[in-house]
Amino acid sequence: MRRYNGSLFLLLVLFGAAGYGLFLLERSAPTPSVFILLPLLLVMTFLNGRKNFLLLIAYTLGLGFFYLVLSWYTDASNEAQLLYIEQHLIASLLIFLYWLLLRHLRSVFEENQYLTERVRTLEGYSETPQLLSYSEFLDRTDFLMAGAKRRNETNYLIHLRLKPTALNKKSIMQLLTVAGLRVFRAHYDVMSQRNKFEFLIFLQNTDTAGANIACERFLGEVRAQMTSIHYPFEIEVLPVKQSVEATVRHQDEEVVR
Structure with missing residues (x-):
């Protein structure tokens, strides 16, 4: 039950962050971070936890460096810089929450596999001790x-x-x-x-x-x-x-x- 509640909580927070990210997109033009984020989330679905964590770190640092260069190159105003910071935080939060959700679901799946094998092993024992499986x-x-x-x-x-x-x-x-x-x-x-x-x-x-x-x-x-x-x-x-x-x-x- 705790694992179910944890998965549900992560999913709700992820949807909330995604909704806020969409709200930010309405205030400004779509940035390259959005077009990179969606394929990245898809790729993370098929990779293991260690590779996903490296992608998470690389995306967060790379996105921060991108906004830094963008602010310097365009001589962005204070309002634009705040918007960049906000977009960076939301995008980083989204990928971090997705990484947490995948990690959590993978642990649930592995535990389910273990329990399934355990049940199969226990099913090998007959209800009557003298009777072989x-x-x-x-x-x-x-x-x-x-x-x-x-x-x-x-x-x-x-x-x-x-x-x-x-x-x-x-x-x-x-x-x-x-x-x-x-x-x-x-x-x-x-x-x-x-x-x-x-x-x-x-x-x-x-x-x-x-x-x-x-x-x-x-x-x-x-x-x-x-x-x-x-x-x-x-x-x-x-x-x-x-x-x-x-x-x-x-x-x-x-x-x-």
């Missing part, structure tokens, strides 16, 4: 697959996909998690939720018969906790040859077809 699940299964290949073992994947008509998907996913934790070996088989609609169980060192038996035990546990007659999901037992990700993608392609 999908990225952790892929890393863990890749590690298990590497060992299984050396030992010439086979692995299977139980893939559950909620039906579009399923209601209360979050509760169903929690039910599947609880059933999986009761049936499968916590330190041997791994589970994860790919998204809000897909639940994955990786079974290592088993064959087709063993995978089907494990699947039936899992469905029996799910059935004991459900009140509906029909399952609100589709389930498949798939052999994992290369990786879990490749197996799931291949299954997605089959579903699309």
Whole structure:
């Protein structure tokens, strides 16, 4: 909230200074400072803070030197010199406020980026501590697959996909998690939720018969906790040859077809 108020305050002051600058232009002919200021503000929008600060210093000093030479060359009156000083101060204030606004907005943007990355990291942790996030699940299964290949073992994947008509998907996913934790070996088989609609169980060192038996035990546990007659999901037992990700993608392609 403070950052929002700070941005709003800087914006209002900037508009106020710009309005006063327009009022000064009505009193006198446009000076080169105005034609330099507008492109300079545009350029500052695309540069970083250090370069913008150098432009700010260069413009302020250069504009002051320009008005000094102009006053001396035209033998300006006291009134004209006061007008030059006023224009110099307003133009310098405008570019300074714009620099402050850009610096402030850039800090807000960087903090927002940091918080976004932080949220993505925190989203990697599941609400159920025993359930791996999908990225952790892929890393863990890749590690298990590497060992299984050396030992010439086979692995299977139980893939559950909620039906579009399923209601209360979050509760169903929690039910599947609880059933999986009761049936499968916590330190041997791994589970994860790919998204809000897909639940994955990786079974290592088993064959087709063993995978089907494990699947039936899992469905029996799910059935004991459900009140509906029909399952609100589709389930498949798939052999994992290369990786879990490749197996799931291949299954997605089959579903699309």
